Amino acid sequence: MSNENMSGGGVLAKSMAFSLGLALLFTLVANLLPQVEGEAPVEKEVDLGALTVESYTALGEALFSGKGTCTLCHNDLGRAPDILAIDMVAVANAHLKDERYKGKATDAESYLHESMVEPSIYVVKDYGKKGSNDTISPMPAVDKPPIELSEMEINAIIAFMQAKDGHDVTVPLPTEAPAAEAESTEPAGPAATLEEVVAKYSCQACHVILGSGGDLGPDLDKTIGHFSREEIHQSIVDPDAVIVEDFPPGVMPRDFADQMLVKELDMLVDYLAGSAQSAAPSPADHDGGNDSGSGDDDGVAAVISHFGCKACHIMLGIGGELGPDLDTVGSRLDAEEIRQSIIDPNAVIAKGFPSGVMPPNFSEQMTDEQLESLVAFLAEQK
Known part of the structure; x- marks a missing residue:
């Protein structure tokens, strides 16, 4: 009896030790894995009273690679001039002497400022929008949405571009924060809406989304409903896996998705898949005066989405321009x-x-019902 009790106690002790060890192992693994929830980093406030030329330049460097999103294009991939590899003051002075220059700048500092807020005044040869003969810059104005740098921030980046190659910093140190900077327009924590997601991660700096944005990357509004959730998710998590024609690889940061919370990524994927409430209007919810009373609008919407008609045609005010406006x-x-x-x-x-x-x-990819549904819908578009 005594031996049986001792044997049972030994088994119990071993079981408890195993359970405790397993729990500790799970705790260790959980802490080693990346955390997908949490608050966004708190934005640092600038102490203007303690600001020096050196700290102002350092602020400019942080803005250059951070909020300004400059490194998305200005890198060694050839999409735009590699600012970190060239003497920007010398380049600015050379551009001022170019007969193509029609701006109002008189020195390197004013040229750099002008190139950031009015980038199409002078477009560096071979870096203009496709088909514009270098008259239109693909770069968004940094003082406007979605980037919205303040004057102080713009000057800080200019200071960085001057100092990095050993030139004197000529921009003045700020003495007071502009009123517009009293409140940040960026969401302080996790984005609650699609609009906040787009603003927080500066999607419109490179893509047209929610009706506006840049063209450094594909127009995302024109792709709504054209790809599955899995394909969209993959394109964000691994942006270089599939490259859209006419767009270079390496522009979108490979760690872009790592910066997002799961629910933020889901909101973006929902919108692009055409399943979010804020997605582009479909024939089912379009109020264009064409009430056919057929009850087939939902079917037409599915046909248009499934076969990606809006990728090439404008339909209900939204779509591509590869084919005629329908x-x-x-x-x-x-x-x-x-x-x-x-x-x-x-x-x-x-x-x-x-x-x-x-x-x-x-x-031939369509059923007879899908074809006739689409034909009937298009015949009503007058």
């Missing part, structure tokens, strides 16, 4: 002509558009 197609073509243009897209080419863009087998 918002008024019903005033130009009858139902039979619309049906034929889908079945044989190269039979008649709209003026100003190239042939061969729309796949000739496009309609």
Whole structure:
């Protein structure tokens, strides 16, 4: 009996030791894994009374790679001049002498300031928007949304660009914070809405999203509903896995998704997948005066989304421009002509558009019901 008690006690002790060890192991692993919830870093306040040229320059360097999002494009990948690798004061002075320069700057400091707030006044050769003959810069004005640098912050970046190559800092040290800086427009904690997500992570610096933004990356509003949630999620988590044609790899930071909370990432994915309330309007919720009473609007919306019609055509005010605007197609073509243009897209080419863009087998991927639903909807767009 005594031996049985001792044996049972030994088993119990061993079980408790094993359970405790397992619990400690789980605790250790949990603390080693990256945390996906938590508050955003608190923005540092600048003590203007203690500000020196050196600390102002350091602030500019932090803004250059942080809030200013400069390094997204100005790096060694060739999308824009690699500012860290060139003497910006010498470059500025050279550009001022260029016969193409039409701005109002008179020295390097004013040129650098002008290039940040009015980037299209002078576009460096071969760095303009595609098709603009170097007359339009793809760079957004840094004093406007989504970047919205203050005058003090702009000058701090200029100070950094001057000092990094050994030049004198000519911008004045700020003596008082502008009223606009009293409150930060950036969400202090986790973003609660899609709009806050877009602002917090400066998505519009490179992409058109929610109706505005830059064109350094693909127009995301035109892709709504064109890709699955899995594909969108992957493109954010691993942005170089699949590169859209005409856009260079390496522009979007590879750790971009690591900076986001799970619920923020989900909001963005929901919007781009077309499943969020703030997503682009579909035929089902469009109030355009075309109340057919057919009850098929939801089906048309699914067809348009599934086959990515808006990637090439404007429909209900939103979409691409690779193909004709379909918002008024019903005033130009009858139902039979619309049906034929889908079945044989190269039979008649709209003026100003190239042939061969729309796949000739496009309609073969659709059921008869989907085709007729789309034809009926387009015939009503007048």
